Amino acid sequence: MSTATTPTDKRQAILEAAFRTFARDGYGQSCVREIAEEAEVAKPTIYNRLGDKETLFREAMKAAVEHTAERSLNALEPLRTPGGDMRSALEETGLLLLRSHACQESRALRRLLSAEGARFPELLEEVQRAGAQRVQDALADRFARLALAKRLDTTDVERAGEQFLALLTGPMELRSALGTRAVPDEELQAVAEAAVDTFLLAYAPRDPG
Amino acid sequence: MSTATTPTDKRQAILEAAFRTFARDGYGQSCVREIAEEAEVAKPTIYNRLGDKETLFREAMKAAVEHTAERSLNALEPLRTPGGDMRSALEETGLLLLRSHACQESRALRRLLSAEGARFPELLEEVQRAGAQRVQDALADRFARLALAKRLDTTDVERAGEQFLALLTGPMELRSALGTRAVPDEELQAVAEAAVDTFLLAYAPRDPG
DNA sequence: GAATTATTGAACCGTGCGGTTCATACTTCG
DNA sequence: CGAAGTATGAACCGCACGGTTCAATAATTC
The missing domain is CATH 1.10.357.10 (Tetracycline Repressor, domain 2)
Known part of the structure; x- marks a missing residue:
């Protein structure tokens, strides 16, 4: 069973949000804070799961x-x-x-x-x-x-x-x-x-x- | 007569250097300081002639x-x-x-x-x-x-x-x-x-x- | 329910950026 | 030569970024 925010694949949510953000703003103009917001995830979570x-x-x-x-x-x-x-x-x-x-x-x-x-x-x-x-x-x-x-x-x-x-x-x-x-x-x-x-x-x- | 660095068209040198830099690093990753170096020009000169x-x-x-x-x-x-x-x-x-x-x-x-x-x-x-x-x-x-x-x-x-x-x-x-x-x-x-x-x-x- | 792990928000650090200021030096032209 | 305009470099400002720390909290596991 999974809660509203699926537990394990939070990683995938991050990746999708990252792609959306990069696609919208470009790599250089995207900031990690915004990706975190888009993925509804805290910023340290991103760095924990996916490095830089x-x-x-x-x-x-x-x-x-x-x-x-x-x-x-x-x-x-x-x-x-x-x-x-x-x-x-x-x-x-x-x-x-x-x-x-x-x-x-x-x-x-x-x-x-x-x-x-x-x-x-x-x-x-x-x-x-x-x-x-x-x-x-x-x-x-x-x-x-x-x-x-x-x-x-x-x-x-x-x-x-x-x-x-x-x-x-x-x-x-x-x-x-x-x-x-x-x-x-x-x-x-x-x-x-x-x-x-x-x-x-x-x-x-x-x-x- | 023009000295070694042509006087008037310093603007063009800036534009060419800017294009080289943007092409190499992308817009977001390019910084004006580097463009200035590439154009052999001071940073304020760029802002004087071409704005932001x-x-x-x-x-x-x-x-x-x-x-x-x-x-x-x-x-x-x-x-x-x-x-x-x-x-x-x-x-x-x-x-x-x-x-x-x-x-x-x-x-x-x-x-x-x-x-x-x-x-x-x-x-x-x-x-x-x-x-x-x-x-x-x-x-x-x-x-x-x-x-x-x-x-x-x-x-x-x-x-x-x-x-x-x-x-x-x-x-x-x-x-x-x-x-x-x-x-x-x-x-x-x-x-x-x-x-x-x-x-x-x-x-x-x-x-x- | 205790122990372990993952997540969170907030604050923080150092850095490099865009853009400006300013005093100095150089060039140009009368 | 002297005046007007321009280029210069260096310092500076404010800011937003990438990345980290930490204590508090939620979720998982047994």
Whole structure:
């Protein structure tokens, strides 16, 4: 049984509050006192459980990338079905990927990582590997199966995956004002559709003859 | 006549030093004393000429976007010639765009803008308009001319420009570790080539029949 | 219910920051 | 040369921060 404030995982509450605060104010402008308030926890508790501000930041980032990466990986499921036409599967995956890419947490994660990555190189490496790199690899896996089944025409599935993601997320940079403002879902759909159009023109198998 | 330290444009030296410092340490971690040292200038001089730290940041960012945007706009020149084949013109423009996108100043500008943009909304707006948006518009202009001359097959030149840029810069996010590490020029060439390949498969006019 | 552990708030410390003051020195130009 | 304006460095102010201490209190465990 747990009381109102769950007992053990107060650590998680701290991490979530830390991420919210860092995301809102940036690392340099965030102060531990505010994080403590946000987590409804005393300041010494933070230092007891997580050491100094830097490790607090690291742990919060690592926790955040787990959520977002999982959501992106789930977005690749429609590509697993060999049945159904290619276009609709790609469009569904594309839209799901874009929703994941455009969500609050994901945008904040990239913003913070890009801002502080130079000062936390190992963290940058780890988060990239657990996030974007993992998604791109998984997408290349899907494309490999599809190429083998002659549903896609390519010999370089890494390149195909990289470009599919580029067509999806590249346009978001400007549209979301570098991740600082939300983008309506209809716009995500339009971007996904345009990306799939272009991708298929380049990668759909041509009719023989 | 000017002495070793040019007299009037000490202001510019301050702005450049400020941008270097902000780029290296981030806004929150930069202190005015260090900027003053970097600019070889006394601290009160900074406050005399540019007011507080926030306006110093704003001015430094605005100054930086001018350089980078101009370089990107110059990259579009090869597309102005109607002669020569499409592929080589696109490849040259693509490589020049990538070099501009991947250069130190440009990466730092995007990093800082994405990090602090939420707290400086008007600055974000202004820099985006003077930078990425302007380049994208100019590219759409070039594509419009090329479409009119039947060198490209599209009715939506904004979309074509957006996707061309996406194919170029999208892959750089992961490859440059969110702009924190430099990318060798051969890799830029490979990305540009791949982007042009895919772009042409989607946007080159098909032979009639 | 006693003993152990974790949590709390409040006060505290040292430090480095943004920003200002001021007297001195330097430059510029008449 | 002399006057006006500007740059300089050093000291200074107030403040908020990261991090710690401590006594009091709540929660857990047996």
